[in-house]
Amino acid sequence: MTSLPEKTTRKLGLVIDLDTCVGCHACVVSCKGWNTENYGAPLSDQSPYGGDPSGTFLNRVHSYEVQPLATSALPHPSTQLIHFPKSCLHCEDAPCVTVCPTGASFKRIEDGIVLVNESDCIGCGLCAWACPYGAREMDAAEGVMKKCTLCVDRIYNQNLPEVDRVPACVRTCPAGARHFGDFSDPESHVSKLTAERGGMDLMPEQGTKPVNKYLPPRPKDRLDQPAPTGEIDILAPLLAPVIAEPTGFLLWLDRALEKI
Amino acid sequence: MHPAPSVITFTTLSGLGFGLLFWLGLGLPAITGWVAFTFLAVAYALAVGGLMASTFHLGHPERAWKAFRQWRSSWLSREGVCAVAALLVMAAYGAGLVFLDTRLVTLGTLGTVLSLATVFTTSMIYAQLRSVPRWNTALTPALLIAISLAGGALLAGQISAALILLPVAGVLQILWWVRGDTALQGSGTTLASATGIGGIGAVRAFEPPHTGPNYLLREMVFQVGRNHARRLRIIAFGLGYALPVLLVLLPFSHALAALAVLSHIAGILASRWLFFAEAEHVVGLYYGKR
Numbered sequence: 001m002t003s004l005p006e007k008t009t010r011k012l013g014l015v016i017d018l019d020t021c022v023g024c025h026a027c028v029v030s031c032k033g034w035n036t037e038n039y040g041a042p043l044s045d046q047s048p049y050g051g052d053p054s055g056t057f058l059n060r061v062h063s064y065e066v067q068p069l070a071t072s073a074l075p076h077p078s079t080q081l082i083h084f085p086k087s088c089l090h091c092e093d094a095p096c097v098t099v100c101p102t103g104a105s106f107k108r109i110e111d112g113i114v115l116v117n118e119s120d121c122i123g124c125g126l127c128a129w130a131c132p133y134g135a136r137e138m139d140a141a142e143g144v145m146k147k148c149t150l151c152v153d154r155i156y157n158q159n160l161p162e163v164d165r166v167p168a169c170v171r172t173c174p175a176g177a178r179h180f181g182d183f184s185d186p187e188s189h190v191s192k193l194t195a196e197r198g199g200m201d202l203m204p205e206q207g208t209k210p211v212n213k214y215l216p217p218r219p220k221d222r223l224d225q226p227a228p229t230g231e232i233d234i235l236a237p238l239l240a241p242v243i244a245e246p247t248g249f250l251l252w253l254d255r256a257l258e259k260i
Numbered sequence: 261m262h263p264a265p266s267v268i269t270f271t272t273l274s275g276l277g278f279g280l281l282f283w284l285g286l287g288l289p290a291i292t293g294w295v296a297f298t299f300l301a302v303a304y305a306l307a308v309g310g311l312m313a314s315t316f317h318l319g320h321p322e323r324a325w326k327a328f329r330q331w332r333s334s335w336l337s338r339e340g341v342c343a344v345a346a347l348l349v350m351a352a353y354g355a356g357l358v359f360l361d362t363r364l365v366t367l368g369t370l371g372t373v374l375s376l377a378t379v380f381t382t383s384m385i386y387a388q389l390r391s392v393p394r395w396n397t398a399l400t401p402a403l404l405i406a407i408s409l410a411g412g413a414l415l416a417g418q419i420s421a422a423l424i425l426l427p428v429a430g431v432l433q434i435l436w437w438v439r440g441d442t443a444l445q446g447s448g449t450t451l452a453s454a455t456g457i458g459g460i461g462a463v464r465a466f467e468p469p470h471t472g473p474n475y476l477l478r479e480m481v482f483q484v485g486r487n488h489a490r491r492l493r494i495i496a497f498g499l500g501y502a503l504p505v506l507l508v509l510l511p512f513s514h515a516l517a518a519l520a521v522l523s524h525i526a527g528i529l530a531s532r533w534l535f536f537a538e539a540e541h542v543v544g545l546y547y548g549k550r
Contacts, residue, residue: 003333018457028469053472060469062546068461081466082457086546095390101327101337120326123319125479126336129261132391132449134543137475143319200456203542205448206390214456
């Protein structure tokens with residue numbers, strides 16, 4: 001059924017913290033690893049060691065430069081570099097699902113995860129066209145559409161230790177920039193984070209109602225604040241003598257060393 | 261969007277084929293026997309040939325039959341259902357014309373409606389996509405239907421209809437181009453809204469996720485030079501709409517009519533290439549490509 005459910009029981013998704021992400025691409029690698037070795041067709045690479053390498057990824061990290069406007073107080077605001085992981089947002093109003101002619105694409109009623117049934121996918125690519133985020137990629141080797149499954153084969157997997165029952169990208173992130181949880185529960189970790197930090201939707205004007213939220217970067221320390229009057233040596237406190245006159249063992253050591 | 265030859269051929273040829281079936285279903289021209297067979301054979305070659313071409317870009321053509329299942333929600337599925345229904349109904353209607361020398365009016369009218377529905381559902385596959393602002397307009401079905409009916413009229417020898425429909429299609433084409441040129445801006449989707457970090461300042465794509473290309477870039481990010489596009493628009497307009505009108509205004513001859521049809525097809529192929537090549541998918545914003 002490619003009609004969307006009216007309401008899902010739970011709303012599983014991710015919170016991605018743009019303030020914390022360091023752009024290490026560990027989530028990209030762990031996602032590719034897990035999803036190549038587990039559910040569905042592997043994520044193939046074409047010419048991985050050749051001159052024109054290319055491959056299927058369900059999660060990619062972009063980097064953006066943001067230049068704040070100069071003001072009289074801050075004539076030279078420093079540029080910010082923001083790393084931006086992007087994967088399927090498991091939209092409530094997922095346009096990729098309704099366009100599917102075969103019913104291969106669907107949104108689960110129980111947890112809201114958007115999945116592809118690969119044995120029904122004809123590889124027409126229309127769902128990838130419908131997604132404004134570029135979350136779906138056709139695998140060049142298998143000819144079927146691949147997308148983030150929210151690691152559906154991890155999060156319910158009783159064979160894994162409980163700590164590992166989160167998406168691979170969340171489990172691996174060394175900076176703690178990715179969080180997994182249920183957005184339908186206002187008391188959940190992800191709901192609270194979204195409320196506290198002003199979690200936002202990507203492309204809200206597209207009307208997709210994404211479940212995943214992005215936390216905006218916090219304001220950075222400013223190096224170009226108005227210069228303080230007088231000279232300040234910022235290293236001075238560190239270079240101040242710890243002990244003015246040695247005593248005891250240090251006094252003996254000092255004298256002994258001088259004799260040599 | 262990547263201008264895939266299979267999809268360009270498909271939409272152009274099957275649009276023309278269903279346009280011809282539209283007129284044949286109405287009994288225009290009023291033909292039976294071998295003449296009817298010839299007209300129907302041309303229409304089926306175009307419509308079915310186009311549909312076959314469309315399966316070339318599928319990852320799994322052997323599963324194409326599964327695409328008839330989701331007509332409740334999917335325009336692509338509806339198109340498949342309408343196309344097969346139109347072809348079956350028109351086959352029965354055609355059998356009446358060819359073998360029984362009888363025009364089964366109800367069947368023909370149904371075939372005409374289904375042919376029109378096929379072109380409409382095809383156009384809605386594109387028009388429904390908010391992610392491609394240039395396509396996301398009611399002008400898209402209007403333009404594709406006008407082109408199909410005008411081309412069909414040309415092929416069916418309905419000169420007076422063609423003389424109305426070709427200029428209508430030409431005007432719609434210009435409106436579609438003019439609107440399309442500001443569609444992405446008008447959609448409100450920008451790199452700032454795509455990343456949500458525009459509140460800090462001007463956003464610039466600093467580094468793409470990978471140094472190599474990927475499916476998204478190959479499929480949805482195609483950039484065509486502005487001069488190149490302008491020249492192609494002139495060719496598309498001249499060959500697709502203006503020249504066929506001039507040719508059918510001249511005293512009738514079969515050679516001129518054939519030339520008008522060929523010129524129309526060449527112009528529509530150019531127009532359809534631009535339809536894809538100029539269409540900006542918003543995912544390009546993430547790559548700083550728009």
